[in-house]
Amino acid sequence: MKDIVMDRLSKMEDLQQRRVLRSLMSSVFLGLVEYQEELNRQIERRVFEEVGNQDSKYDVYVGMCRREEWDPLHEYLFPMMPEDTEPLRVNLQDVVARLNEGEKLPLFSLFLECPYPMIQELLYSNRTFCGELITNRGRHAIQVRLERNTAYIREIEKLYHIFLSNGLPWKTINHPYAYKFVNAVLIGGEVQLAEEEEVQEITVQLEEYEAYKRTDLVPLWNIQRLELKTGGFPVPADDRVNFEHALPLAKSGLQHGYLVDTTDDSIRYIKRSPEELTVVSTRDKSDSWQVLMVVEPVSTGIGKLSYPLMSNRQRDDFISNYGRSQGQVVRSKGEIVRIIHSFAVSEWLELVDMEIRPPSANPAMTYELNRFITDEVRVDNGKWRMCLKFSYRETGKDLGYLAEDMMSFLVSQVQMSFPEYRCEGEWA
Incomplete structure (x- = not known):
């Protein structure tokens, strides 16, 4: 003007x-x-x-490093399972007892750095591999079979239930590494051990899969376990039945997200304010609470991860934030495109086309990341399929072995918005 x-x-x-x-x-x-x-x-x-992104404090970042590279003082990444940072220990007496009884014994976990379809083919083949159990007294031949490692998937499922109990919306966790771990299970061998023998090393030869085998890896995420004490005495709630336990957050950091990690039936609900977390419970005594802190990532020039950092964070733009705040799904291809391209992982994948197909029993190229979410209204059998076709974008980072896993993440997120279909992904 x-x-x-x-x-x-x-x-x-x-x-x-x-x-x-x-x-x-x-x-x-x-x-x-x-x-x-x-x-x-x-x-x-x-x-x-x-219309800002109020849920960004609860975005989950994941990564992975070698055990010898693990930094216990890292600013925001912590082991999904703390025991992964400890050296492998094998109880020989347990090994002998299990073999004599004809039972299977998981020895250790392996990471297969190859595309997901290759891992599926290997697990379905039910093959056995040869290995050696090396002790201070000699070598013993063993037979090993690979089975899927679900330990990290169970940790994600536990996190889902914690989100529900805290009254927070769930967003699919983008953890492509968790689905590539397998357990080396001892199924047989000629092992005759003396009492004084100690295990020094266990080796397994995976034949044509040997080039993809990685050992001693530690999956990480930005979730830290804390024990917070109530600040002051419990205050009677408005209903005059329960009590409010205020947990101050200023000391641990107001920029992080907090989840009360409990399955206690005494907790009624949890209130949030910028400076404290209030637990409304039937308990009338001051107590400490187990809390999960979702740490906000910070840029650091010290240290470098062996594997790229992944997350389920969505881009902070007005259209994406407004769409999430409305809680309504627009049944259109444009809405699906918006959902997919709102995630940073779309840097590697581009939605090319989509197609509605009749039901089929054929296995899909992608897998469901939210299997623990039960749908008590709809049954999966007989659903029409929404097939999303992607193309892979070549970037400076070589992440081709994670392509199907990243595609599965995007398809699983679309599945939450379109439960009437069975969403699948494929290459265009």
Whole structure:
């Protein structure tokens, strides 16, 4: 508006009229325009703040490193299972007892750095592999079979139930590494051990899969376990039955997300404020509470992960934030495109097309990441299939072996919005 006024003034030939009009505009009109522009900016800021991404504090970041590279002082990454940071210990007496009774014994876990379809083919083949149990007294031949390691998947399922008990919406966890671990299970061998023998090393030869085998890896995520004490005495709640236990968060950091880790039936609900977490419970005594802190990542120039950092964080733009705040799904291809491209993982994958197909029993290329979410209204059998076709974008990072896993993450997130279909992913 100011430019328009100045342009009109510059075209006036009568200098006297130009001087009078400029004085009038400067004293009245331009001030009114600036006032209106400031009001518009305030309204814009208010709209963007109200539709901001309030759930970003609970975004989960995951990574992985070698055991010898694990930094116990890392700013925001912690082991999913603390025992992974300890060296492997094998009880020989347990090994002998299990073999004599014909039982299976999981020895250790392996990470297979190959595409998911290859892992599926290997697990379904039910093959056995040869290995050696090396002790301080000699070598013993053993037979090993690979089975899926579900320990990290169970940790994600536990986190899902904690989200529910804390009254927070669930967002699919993008942890492609968790689905590539397998257990080396001892199923047989000629092992005759003396009492004084000690295990020094266990080796397994995976034949054509040997090039993909990785050992001594520690999956990480930005979740730290804390024990927070109630600040002060419990206060009777408004219902005069329960008590409010306030957990101050200033000391541990207000920028992080907090989840009360408990299955205690005494907890009724949990309230949140910027500076404290309030647990409403039937307990009338001050107590400490087990809490999961979802740590906000910080940039650090010290240390480097062996495997790239992944997350389920969505881009912080107005359209994505507004769509999440509405809680309604638009049944259109455009909505599916918006959901997929709102995640950072879409840097490697691009949705090319989608197609609705009749039910089929054929296995899909992708897998469901939220199997623990039960649908008591719809049955999976007989659902029409929504097939999402992707193309892989070549970037500077070589993540081709994670392509199907990243595609499974995006498809699983779309599945939560379209439960009437069985969502599947495939390459275009």
